[in-house]
Amino acid sequence: MAARGGAAPGPAARAASASGRPGAWALMGSELSVLFRRLRTWAMLLALAAIPLLIATAVRLTSHPVPPARGPAFLDRISQNGLFVGMTAMLVSVPLFLPLTVGVVAGDTIAGEANLGTLRYLLVAPAGRVRLLLIKYAAAAVFCLTATVTVAAVGVLAGVALFPVGPVTLLSGDTIDVGESLLRSLLIAAYLAVSLLGLAAIGLAISTFTDIPVGAMAATVVLSVMSQVADNLPQLEWLHPWLFSHYWLDFADLLRQPISWTTFGGNALLQGGYILAAGAIAYGRFTSKDILS
Amino acid sequence: MSDTSGPDALAIETLGLSKRFGRRSAVDSINLAVPRGSVFGFLGPNGSGKTTTIRLLLGLAAPSSGGIRVLGRPVPAGLAAVLPEVGALVEGPAFYPFLSGAANLRRLDTADRHAPRSTRAARVDEALERVGLSHAAGKKVRAYSLGMKQRLGIANALLRPRELLVLDEPTNGLDPQGTREVRSLVRSLAAGGTTVFVSSHLLAEVEQMCTHVGVMSVGKLVAQGTLRELRAAGTARIMLRTPDIAAAARVLSGLGLHPEPAGVLQDTDHGGLLSTSPPGHTVAPEDIVAALVAAGVRVQGFGVEDASLEERFVSLTGEGFDVAG
Incomplete structure (x- = not known):
């Protein structure tokens, strides 16, 4: 450590206080870069990408056509139109794979930093507790969209590569061209990303309660499974519209002509409610928490 | 500063x-x-x-x-x-x-x-x-x-x-x-x-x-x-070496000091006494020697030691490997 003749801060450090624009958004950029530079994030995105690849390959390699009404919806249509690979893959990954990856990212937000010990350095920097919480959530939301778009995009690519592609016949009977159906695929990805925002907020809230990221991740994923189980119990019908997973599979409305936005709106409202509630818990906990990690 | x-x-x-x-x-x-x-x-x-x-x-x-x-x-x-x-x-x-x-x-x-x-x-x-x-x-x-x-x-x-x-x-x-x-x-x-x-x-x-x-x-x-x-703030210590341990202890106590045995050998040939000055009441070293000699105590060695910061630290925090807690 070169003790330079007495002067405390070096020239660059001194210049820092004199000039330069404060970077209020720099932490968001840094957060995303940390998230997407992790091997784990890439492993999860690769696993998600493997789902449409698996579906497309399996259908391609089967000689006899898939009988309708067997397997996930749209599966029987893939061999005629590759654009259905992405939609099938999204449908398949909604119950477990997408919540699993979102649970990992959201559960890691605060608990992961606490576990590394970097949380105390971020707060002393000072990041500001509320600002850090907002940025962590924003990054988790970005991951939700990345995850669903990954499934959709890889699905489209695999479909184009392995199957004929043409105009898509919608549930309403109307036919849309390839460009329009790509747009619909993206819309479904966006719908699913919004669907996962409530779960991400729950994961963030859980993450403020522990220094063990795996615990927060597991709890988040377990909650998502429990919500879906509850949604399948007729005895709990009164509860169904309040479950954050209630609309997860209801993106069929986006495959009608004209698009029915009712489900999208209802779902967004529900997720917004969960964001507010879980956000309030996360805020209450995190702003008053003693950081002892 | x-x-x-x-x-x-x-x-x-x-x-x-x-x-x-x-x-x-x-x-x-x-x-x-x-x-x-x-x-x-x-x-x-x-x-x-x-x-x-x-x-x-x-x-x-x-x-x-x-x-x-x-x-x-x-x-x-x-x-x-x-x-x-x-x-x-x-x-x-x-x-x-x-x-x-x-x-x-x-x-x-x-x-x-x-x-x-x-x-x-x-x-x-x-x-x-x-x-x-x-x-x-x-x-x-x-x-x-x-x-x-x-x-x-x-x-x-x-x-x-x-x-x-x-x-x-x-x-x-x-x-x-x-x-x-x-x-x-x-x-x-x-x-x-x-x-x-x-x-x-x-x-x-x-x-x-x-x-x-x-x-x-x-x-x-x-x-x-x-x-x-x-x-x-550390208290000075006086180290006295004498074969007449009992007599020396009486003299030091009479001066208001608190003599404690120090060293491993406590026989009459190689006696040792350690005395710590009570806080706020220090007796000049020369007076201590004079008093000892007047009482017929044979002084083999006499020294005044300033407390090191380490002794001060140990006296403040306790000694040993016990982790407080």
């Missing part, structure tokens, strides 16, 4: 600061006064409450009771204004193992919204150079040794010019060369006007770089002042 007039003369000030975890009291009503411009050694055995105090000072934990002012502002209320002026190493370095040293510093620098982006790269390079890590800037922290991580932690505290540096055990994990470098770095920072608050459980380290010392023991601040004041 020791100008204590006005509240702004203190970089850190706490009043009755306490922190309890459940029923256990980690920090017990301490009144810290760290003058601006000082190098304040925060000394205490492991588990004496040093790191908890530092967490309270930096707003990481909320006090159970008592008040804190850092750089003239109340904590935690004024944290947003205080923390940009404070560089800190708290309870060891912590970094993202999958990022390089430089990337870690950039990451932590972005967390401070007042840190200008335009100078970020230059400031990171400079901080790495100051701690001698330029050669490992691009290496993943996963591959760093403990000493290198410690250096990186110090570099993080130096990313911006700071009014106050809080360094919790900065020489942990460093080799003797690294320890010397930290000492000279602290001195150069202090020479530049930065107040340095450095915690340590090593007395020698504090003695070598600090102007002021505060001693913690079991959550209490048991002594505080300049290094000189603390040394002076």
